[in-house]
Amino acid sequence: MKKLMKKNEQSNTLNRRxxxxxxxxxxxxxxxxxxxVPAMAAGSDPLTIVNSLSDFIFNIIKAIGVxxxxxxxxxxxxxxxSHDASQRTQGFLCLFGGLMIAFAKEILTTIGAV
Structure with a gap:
């Protein structure tokens, strides 16, 4: 009888699993x-998507430059x-570097690279 109950218990656990x-x-x-979720494309022209991504990246670069x-x-x-000449030099270098980074897109457009 005990063997039969063990067999039934084993089959019940297998059924549960x-x-x-x-x-x-x-x-x-x-x-x-x-x-x-269906994919919603922004436009049919892939060039507009690339241009908007480029504008987004340049806006991030401009924010870092500012x-x-x-x-x-x-x-x-x-x-x-504080009348510290070396700190003044570092400050001007940082200032001009920030200007160049902030206006990187305009500089590249003027050169003709973008």
């Missing part, structure tokens, strides 16, 4: 089916206050 795996797979497939430009102004102001 099989049901769990089946329902887990079915739930995964249902979730994948319901969570599909931050460096501001830091250069602060360094020049602090060097004038």
């Amino acid at each position: 099989a049901r769990r795996h089946y329902f887990a797979g079915a739930l995964t497939m249902l979730t994948m089916t319901l969570c599909t 931050i460096i430009l501001g830091w250069g102004v602060v360094q020049v102001g602090m060097s004038i206050q």
